[in-house]
Amino acid sequence: MLARQITEGVYWVGVIDPDRKLFEEITPLPDGTSYNSYLVQGSEKNALIDTVEPAFCDVLLRRLQALGIERLDYVVSNHSEQDHSGSLPAVLARFPEASVVTTPKGEKMLRDLLPLPEGRMIIVGHGETIDLGGRTLEFIHAPWVHWPETMLTYLRQDRILFPCDLFGSHLGGNDLFVVDEGRVYDAAKRYYAEVMMPFSGPVRKGMEKIEGLEIEIIAPSHGPLFDKPEFILEAYRDWTGLTPKSLVALPYVSMHGSTRLMVTHFMEALISRGIRVEFFNLAEADVGRLSMSLVDAATIIFGSPNVLGGMHPKVVYAAYLVNALRPKARFAAIIGSYGWAIKMNEQLAGLLHSLKIDLLDPVITRGHPGEDDFKALDKLADTIARRHQGLARELQTA
């Protein structure tokens, strides 16, 4: 269980967890994940930055032992969620002289979440620093960059930013630094979609706070480190941008084929108008891929048959997820078929209550779709094409 050197006196002492399949028991992790913890040694003191998922605390402690660490002065808690803070009780027990460094909100949350000893907390304000002897840690408050208490830590002399969840990716691989940019881009976008997108405003504010910093390495708490920070900073500027792209996300389910016929016709109608469409059969779709599509999509079209008085339960779940993830999409609609009752449009409007989204006229048919239904789908595609042209003008003037 060796530590991995980032630069002299700065080490990765985290955990690779390739077997984890779900995060927070909902988010699929096709590539596992890692919980990154870092040791920073000054000439007088040392600090651990974040800990690891508690089930793996022994791995963290063994890496510190392999480095010969007998004393720990500070444990910086950038974020209270337990995949980073859960090992604090064991680390504080192993190193009785160590104090936890956190934000005012962080202190309260850590005490609510974990059995921690009395005292042993240092509360730091935004911009405050701690001197380790030749190395300075600067703390940057970034509330709601996942949870309300979060902060980022900047190691001034080495120009390393430790942003915890921000810029992370669920990748449980070998590489300490990014090697395969395409793979990391994909994983980081999935992570942004699932974890950060609901907080895109605070993420933009957090990024403004680090704009003036010289950053040579970004060392997040999940996935590989970035030794070319502009790669992930540029991606985040794109993903957190306010104007969506000319893309339609189309989650759907069909029970007996009618809704599928409508979805297929509609997909062709969009493509023939030059609009990109990404479709997800919710009977088997990876909702992580749907979430990624929502990062960019200007329009979300739900395809659903009517089931027991409302949308198919899998489409209800997709709409609930869309509402929770708060994407930047401007338009939505439902298409599909019914047998004897229709409540789907009203239901969709209710499910998307948190979004400022323009609900376009639905195309819902009784049973098998006919010519009039296909014409209505063409008309919906025309409407979407016009609305997307308006967005293109917005992008040009932005």
Ligand code: FEO
């Ligand atoms: Fe990786 Fe918000 O915890």
